Amino acid sequence: MQNGSLISIENLKVYYKVGGVFSKKVVKAVDDVDLQIKRGETLGLVGESGCGKSSLGKAILRLIEPTEGKVIYNGVDLVKLSARQMREQRKHLQIIFQDPYSSLNPRMTVGQIIGEPIKTFGLAKGREVEERVQELMEAVGLSRRFVKRYPHEFSGGQRQRIGIARALALNPEFIVADEPISALDVSIQSQIMNLLEKLQAERKLTYLFISHDLRAVRHLSDRVAVMYLGKIVELASAKEIYEEPLHPYTKALISAVPIPDPEIEANRERIILKGDVPSPINPPQGCRFHTRCPFAIPECSIISPELVEIKPSHRVSCIRISKDHPDIKENAAKGLGVV
Amino acid sequence: MSMKGDTLLLVRDLKTYFQTEDGVVKAVDGVSFELRSGETLGIVGESGSGKSVTSLSIMRLIPEPPGKIVDGQIWFNGVNLLELSPEDMRKIRGKRIAMIFQDPMTSLNPFLRISTQLMEVTELHLGHSKKEAYQHAIKMLDMVGIPEAKERVNGYPHEFSGGMRQRVMIAMALSCDPELLIADEPTTALDVTIQAQILELIKDMKRRLGTSVILITHDLGVVAGMTDRVIVMYAGKIFEQAPTRELFKRPANPYTKGLLRSVPDPAHEEGKPLYQIPGLPPDVAHLPPGCPFAERCERATAICHNEFPPFVEVNSDHWSLCHFAEEVYKESSRLF
Numbered sequence: 001m002q003n004g005s006l007i008s009i010e011n012l013k014v015y016y017k018v019g020g021v022f023s024k025k026v027v028k029a030v031d032d033v034d035l036q037i038k039r040g041e042t043l044g045l046v047g048e049s050g051c052g053k054s055s056l057g058k059a060i061l062r063l064i065e066p067t068e069g070k071v072i073y074n075g076v077d078l079v080k081l082s083a084r085q086m087r088e089q090r091k092h093l094q095i096i097f098q099d100p101y102s103s104l105n106p107r108m109t110v111g112q113i114i115g116e117p118i119k120t121f122g123l124a125k126g127r128e129v130e131e132r133v134q135e136l137m138e139a140v141g142l143s144r145r146f147v148k149r150y151p152h153e154f155s156g157g158q159r160q161r162i163g164i165a166r167a168l169a170l171n172p173e174f175i176v177a178d179e180p181i182s183a184l185d186v187s188i189q190s191q192i193m194n195l196l197e198k199l200q201a202e203r204k205l206t207y208l209f210i211s212h213d214l215r216a217v218r219h220l221s222d223r224v225a226v227m228y229l230g231k232i233v234e235l236a237s238a239k240e241i242y243e244e245p246l247h248p249y250t251k252a253l254i255s256a257v258p259i260p261d262p263e264i265e266a267n268r269e270r271i272i273l274k275g276d277v278p279s280p281i282n283p284p285q286g287c288r289f290h291t292r293c294p295f296a297i298p299e300c301s302i303i304s305p306e307l308v309e310i311k312p313s314h315r316v317s318c319i320r321i322s323k324d325h326p327d328i329k330e331n332a333a334k335g336l337g338v339v
Numbered sequence: 340m341s342m343k344g345d346t347l348l349l350v351r352d353l354k355t356y357f358q359t360e361d362g363v364v365k366a367v368d369g370v371s372f373e374l375r376s377g378e379t380l381g382i383v384g385e386s387g388s389g390k391s392v393t394s395l396s397i398m399r400l401i402p403e404p405p406g407k408i409v410d411g412q413i414w415f416n417g418v419n420l421l422e423l424s425p426e427d428m429r430k431i432r433g434k435r436i437a438m439i440f441q442d443p444m445t446s447l448n449p450f451l452r453i454s455t456q457l458m459e460v461t462e463l464h465l466g467h468s469k470k471e472a473y474q475h476a477i478k479m480l481d482m483v484g485i486p487e488a489k490e491r492v493n494g495y496p497h498e499f500s501g502g503m504r505q506r507v508m509i510a511m512a513l514s515c516d517p518e519l520l521i522a523d524e525p526t527t528a529l530d531v532t533i534q535a536q537i538l539e540l541i542k543d544m545k546r547r548l549g550t551s552v553i554l555i556t557h558d559l560g561v562v563a564g565m566t567d568r569v570i571v572m573y574a575g576k577i578f579e580q581a582p583t584r585e586l587f588k589r590p591a592n593p594y595t596k597g598l599l600r601s602v603p604d605p606a607h608e609e610g611k612p613l614y615q616i617p618g619l620p621p622d623v624a625h626l627p628p629g630c631p632f633a634e635r636c637e638r639a640t641a642i643c644h645n646e647f648p649p650f651v652e653v654n655s656d657h658w659s660l661c662h663f664a665e666e667v668y669k670e671s672s673r674l675f
């Protein structure tokens with residue numbers, strides 16, 4: 001395990017069997033991912049829908065059973081734990097979902113929803129539970145007056161606050177935030193992003209922030225992992241991912257993000273990728289991006305690239321990029337093949 | 340055909356209300372704007388602000404009941420659409436004004452082949468024979484970038500990905516070469532690389548066919564890159580209206596200003612907390628007497644809570660609904 005990492009993911013695979021009992025088809029939703037999440041950081045996880053972000057996030061908490069690999073937390077491999085041992089660990093490891101509504105019991109009041117984990121884990125009793133609930137509501141910006149109300153009486157943004165309060169109830173160390181702002185309006189998104197940052201500072205939380213909104217990820221994350229068809233293709237600081245992306249997929253992704261500034265938009269060169277993301281049931285051989293990559297050469301459909309360090313703390317998975325030749329555009333112009 | 344720069348669409352004091360259990364929802368309440376020929380007009384606003392109801396009113400597709408266009412005029416090339424018989428409106432809808440939606444499946448029939456659905460449109464509006472319509476369908480699919488259009492034209496909607504379906508929708512919408520295309524959140528459900536493809540396609544189609552476009556979106560980035568002028572809606576009202584560059588550079592309305600400041604901008608990321616507009620969007624069925632934004636506005640004074648604000652022209656073609664429009668505008672001019 002690397003120094004300073006809270007969670008270390010090793011060779012993680014999440015495969016789903018699809019197409020009935022006798023089918024041999026599998027979706028390789030997460031395919032051999034290595035990733036360290038450092039204590040106190042926000043690691044952003046971006047990629048287009050279906051690339052495996054939620055599967056990865058849920059597999060860390062074993063809300064989905066990993067097919068293979070390790071998730072090491074505090075020196076313990078979570079994958080090896082019994083259901084009972086895992087339940088204990090869940091106190092420290094929580095998740096917030098995109099659609100808080102579907103994850104909140106409609107027949108429970110807000111007070112009951114937030115109080116439930118406190119009671120089941122025996123963290124407090126009686127009046128103390130109520131006090132903790134009220135504290136949590138305050139921390140996430142919900143008025144104490146709402147304690148007896150039901151989820152349907154709230155707006156999307158308020159429901160997300162309830163979901164966050166519930167996730168915080170057990171004082172976790174680590175939170176997977178799976179698209180927590182995607183369903184919200186712009187003005188509410190900024191409220192929730194600020195709330196997540198405030199809570200992180202106050203409670204020393206570590207986040208895995210999953211989103212397809214690259215602007216939000218840029219804003220919230222310290223480091224960013226870019227995922228494509230079950231694999232991490234680039235990993236670097238948020239600033240570098242945005243300002244000097246190296247992988248052709250990351251470059252395209254960043255260039256596709258509309259910037260709220262008409263003058264910048266008017267002069268931007270946009271890389272428009274052709275076609276759709278291929279099916280994860282039969283992903284392309286070699287580099288999974290080669291069917292859409294503007295720089296693909298014949299070798300790309302044969303060799304599976306490894307995620308290697310190209311610059312300090314900046315890893316990329318592409319056979320046309322190396323330490324000595326980090327700029328793929330330049331490499332292509334010079335006629336360099338595999339570098 | 341109208342000439343470039345002429346007024347193609349003129350909406351005057353449009354009011355579309357809904358009768359609900361909760362009272363009358365004034366979904367669109369006194370909206371006026373103009374669209375010039377060849378122009379792309381953006382309509383932005385948070386959910387429930389009245390963007391879709393505005394466009395459905397133009398199309399005369401408001402479900403009645405519970406909805407009703409209670410007042411206003413919608414002049415399209417000199418004809419008030421609100422005075423047309425349903426029969427005459429049908430001749431315009433799909434032919435001269437076409438619309439695409441966030442979810443293409445709302446306008447595609449899952450049980451019919453793509454060819455059948457595309458052919459219906461041109462058989463009805465352009466009097467195409469079956470053969471002509473079929474050829475035209477292939478031509479349109481090809482134009483919007485569907486690979487192997489000749490084969491795919493015989494497919495069913497579910498055989499297409501989300502992005503491809505949106506292309507089919509665009510092909511259908513443009514198949515009669517309409518003067519106006521209304522695109523209601525056409526890329527909201529799509530991934531960002533697919534969004535970039537579709538936006539590029541809309542731009543390209545516009546260049547080739549000269550179509551005027553109303554683009555509805557909640558994404559200020561999309562507005563920045565796609566539009567000539569912008570309307571900002573809030574609670575059924577137009578809060579601000581301006582040429583796009585001017586709006587981003589010198590917003591004259593506190594709501595617009597707040598919105599612009601609350602979007603993370605990767606090009607100017609400073610690591611500071613985002614500006615946040617406090618509170619929640621209002622309940623349109625129970626609006627307060629004054630400015631609908633007053634409760635959330637950092638600038639509001641007593642007058643804002645009591646009196647409905649004026650729509651002020653702060654610069655040519657730049658309007659803001661605010662008691663302090665001039666001041667906010669001046670501050671913006673200094674700030675940027």
Ligand SMILES: Nc1ncnc2c1ncn2[C@@H]1O[C@H](COP(=O)(O)OP(=O)(O)O)[C@@H](O)[C@H]1O
Nearest residue numbers: 016027029048049050051052053054055056280
């Ligand atoms: N329970 C499941 N059974 C079968 N396939 C699944 C299941 N959950 C997810 N998948 C598939 O796995 C891939 C990754 O999904 P997901 O992790 O949800 O991606 P993301 O969160 O990036 O959108 C997709 O192709 C998806 O259809």
Ligand SMILES: Nc1ncnc2c1ncn2[C@@H]1O[C@H](COP(=O)(O)OP(=O)(O)O)[C@@H](O)[C@H]1O
Nearest residue numbers: 357366385386387388389390391392393405623
């Ligand atoms: N069929 C309907 N019945 C009742 N209310 C409606 C109906 N359609 C829209 N509304 C209301 O009108 C308002 C504006 O809606 P809409 O134009 O769809 O907003 P948006 O800006 O998100 O497109 C909302 O308050 C919405 O609830």
Ligand code: SF4
Nearest residue numbers: 287290293300318319
């Ligand atoms: S390995 Fe080849 S296909 Fe993959 S990103 Fe690099 S150049 Fe493109």
Ligand SMILES: [Mg+2]
Nearest residue numbers: 053054055179
């Ligand atoms: Mg997901």
Ligand SMILES: [Mg+2]
Nearest residue numbers: 390391392523
């Ligand atoms: Mg809408």
